[in-house]
Each structure stands twice: as structure tokens, then as C-alpha cells.
Amino acid sequence: MTEEKIGTANASTNGVAQIEQLAKQLRSEIGWWSPNWPSTFSQIEKVADLCIAAHITAKIDLSTDTKLLDSIKARREKLSLSSGITTPIIGISQQMLAFGGAGIALTIGFIDKVRRFEPIVQKSLAVVGIFYSELILLSLVVLILYMLQARFRYPSIYFDKIGNAWPFFYYAGITPVSRNPLQSSKTRFDASVAYATDFVRFCDRVLDETSQDRLRFELQQYFLLMSYQAYVHQFALRLASLFMYGFIGAVAAAGVMFGLIWGGVL
Numbered sequence: 001m002t003e004e005k006i007g008t009a010n011a012s013t014n015g016v017a018q019i020e021q022l023a024k025q026l027r028s029e030i031g032w033w034s035p036n037w038p039s040t041f042s043q044i045e046k047v048a049d050l051c052i053a054a055h056i057t058a059k060i061d062l063s064t065d066t067k068l069l070d071s072i073k074a075r076r077e078k079l080s081l082s083s084g085i086t087t088p089i090i091g092i093s094q095q096m097l098a099f100g101g102a103g104i105a106l107t108i109g110f111i112d113k114v115r116r117f118e119p120i121v122q123k124s125l126a127v128v129g130i131f132y133s134e135l136i137l138l139s140l141v142v143l144i145l146y147m148l149q150a151r152f153r154y155p156s157i158y159f160d161k162i163g164n165a166w167p168f169f170y171y172a173g174i175t176p177v178s179r180n181p182l183q184s185s186k187t188r189f190d191a192s193v194a195y196a197t198d199f200v201r202f203c204d205r206v207l208d209e210t211s212q213d214r215l216r217f218e219l220q221q222y223f224l225l226m227s228y229q230a231y232v233h234q235f236a237l238r239l240a241s242l243f244m245y246g247f248i249g250a251v252a253a254a255g256v257m258f259g260l261i262w263g264g265v266l
Contacts, residue, residue, distance in 0.1 A: 014051075015047055015048065015050070015051030016051075018047045019044050019047050019048060022043050022044050022047065023044065026040045026043070026044070038158040041158055041159060045159050045160065045161050045162055046161075048161075048162050049161045049162055052162065052216065052219070052220075053216070056212055056215055056216055056219075057212065066211075068215065069211070069214060069215050069218060072215070072218045072219060072222055073218050075222060076218060076221060076222040076225060079222075079225045079226065079229055080229065081225060081228060081229060081232065082232065083232050083233055083235075083236035085236040085237070085239065085240045086146070086235070086236045086239055089142060089239050089240060089243050090142070090143070090146055090239075092139075092243075093138075093139035093142045093143050093243070094139070094143070096135050096136060096138075096139040097136060097139050097140070097143070100132060100133075100135070100136035100139070103132060107129065120261065120262075123261045124258070124261065127254055127257045127258055127261065128254075130253075130254070130257070131250055131251075131253070131254040134246075134249075134250040134253065135247070135250055138242075138243065138246035138247065138250065141242065141246070142239060142242060142243055142246075145238070145239065145242065146239060149235045149238075149239075152231070152235075154227070154228060154231060155227070156224050156227065156228075157171065160172070162220065163224070164221075164224060165216075165217040165218075165220040165221040165224065166202075166205065166217075167206070167217050167221075168217070168221045169221075169224075173198065173201075173202055173205075174194075174198055175194040175197070175198050177190070177191040177194055178190075178191065
């Protein structure tokens with residue numbers, strides 16, 4: 001290993017150690033509900049930013065060699081940012097809720113006629129009703145968890161320098177404006193001014209970009225997308241596990257109750 005690589009590796013190790021040490025100190029200052037807790041990240045972000053900048057400066061002269069930049073860009077573009085598990089589970093849960101609502105309405109309309117059936121038929125219908133009620137409850141839990149996950153704020157949101165790279169994501173380059181669908185003239189005027197000023201700043205930043213900046217942005221967005229991918233797949237696996245275990249539990253409970261009915265216990 002060359003001296004340059006050794007120095008870069010040592011700088012990285014020292015940076016990680018500093019971040020971990022700062023995290024231990026700052027964690028003790030954060031209460032259970034601290035509205036301003038993101039402001040404590042500034043020290044950690046400063047250490048990480050300096051460490052990354054040192055890495056990039058020591059690596060390569062991108063004015064003469066763009067292979068590294070092209071390689072990182074190609075890897076970033078191939079990342080998959082969605083999961084094939086979540087959509088089918090949400091679709092099944094929505095269908096269960098729809099059929100469950102229709103089933104409840106149908107049951108209310110014909111509940112008085114159930115008494116005409118044989119006792120074993122009545123008990124079987126009761127088990128089916130319990131089974132479907134469990135599936136409806138499972139679907140509600142899955143949809144609520146999905147909505148909570150949709151409101152999850154990813155860690156990159158809280159950083160200004162090492163979070164979302166401004167050339168790739170609006171959060172780091174666009175001024176927040178009112179999201180109220182009913183807006184006054186002043187609100188629309190302020191949003192228009194924000195658009196104009198953001199456009200000027202955006203053009204200045206793009207035109208002032210250097211090869212080192214482009215490498216930094218590609219690396220930053222590459223890692224951000226990997227982090228996002230990890231969260232998306234973890235959320236999808238959580239939904240899949242919840243749905244699978246809940247469905248298996250409902251089927252097992254229905255099987256046990258049917259067995260007790262046919263065995264004469266119920």
C-alpha cells in the first residue's frame with residue numbers, strides 16, 4: 001500500500017472514530033422528545049464532510065481521467081429503488097377490506113335467516129366470520145403500517161452537506177413553499193419569487209461545478225440511493241412478514257376451531 005493510500009485510510013479511520021465519539025456525547029443530550037435534535041448533527045456532518053473531501057482530493061485528477069466518475073455514475077444508475085413485495089401485499093389487503101365491507105353488509109341483511117340452519121352450519125359460519133374478521137384486522141394493520149412507513153423521514157433529510165446531493169434531489173436545492181391547495185395572491189407571489197431565486201442559484205452552482213464536485217455528488221447520491229434501497233427492502237420484508245404470519249395464524253385458528261366443532265367440543 002502506498003503512503004498516499006495509507007494516509008487516506010488513516011484519515012478515514014480517524015473520521016469514523018471522531019463521529020462515533022461525538023455521537024456518544026450528543027446522544028446523552030437528546031431527550032425522549034427533543035424538537036431541535038437535528039441541529040446536533042452539525043458537528044458530525046462537519047467531520048464527515050471534511051473526511052470525504054480529503055478522500056476525493058487525494059484520489060485522482062478528474063480533469064485528465066474520468067473513468068472513476070463514469071464507473072460510479074454507471075453503478076448509481078443500475079440501483080433498483082423499488083420492491084416487488086409491497087405492491088401485491090397492499091393490493092391484497094385493499095381487496096380484503098373491500099370484500100370484508102361487502103360481507104359485513106351482507107351478513108347484517110341475512111343475520112335473521114342464519115337461525116334456520118343446522119347448528120353445525122351455524123357454528124361453521126361463525127368460524128368463517130371470525131376467520132374473515134381476523135383477515136380484515138390484519139389488512140387494517142398492514143395498511144396503517146404502510147402509511148406510517150410512507151411518512152418515514154430518511155436520515156439524509158437531516159443533513160445539508162452529506163445528505164441529498166442538490167443536482168439530483170429537489171430537497172437540497174428548492175425553497176419550501178406552501179402546499180395548501182387554496183392559496184392567496186401573496187402566497188403564489190412568494191412561491192414565484194422562490195422559483196426565480198432558486199433558478200438563479202441553481203444555474204450558478206451548476207456552472208461553477210468542478211470535476212471534484214461532480215465526483216463528490218455522484219458518490220453522495222450513489223450512497224444515498226443504496227441507503228434508500230436498504231430501507232425500502234426492510235420495510236417490504238416487514239410488511240411481508242407481518243402479512244404472512246398474520247395469515248398463517250388466522251388459518252391455524254380457523255383450522256383448530258373447525259376441528260373442535262367436528263370433534264363435538266364446540
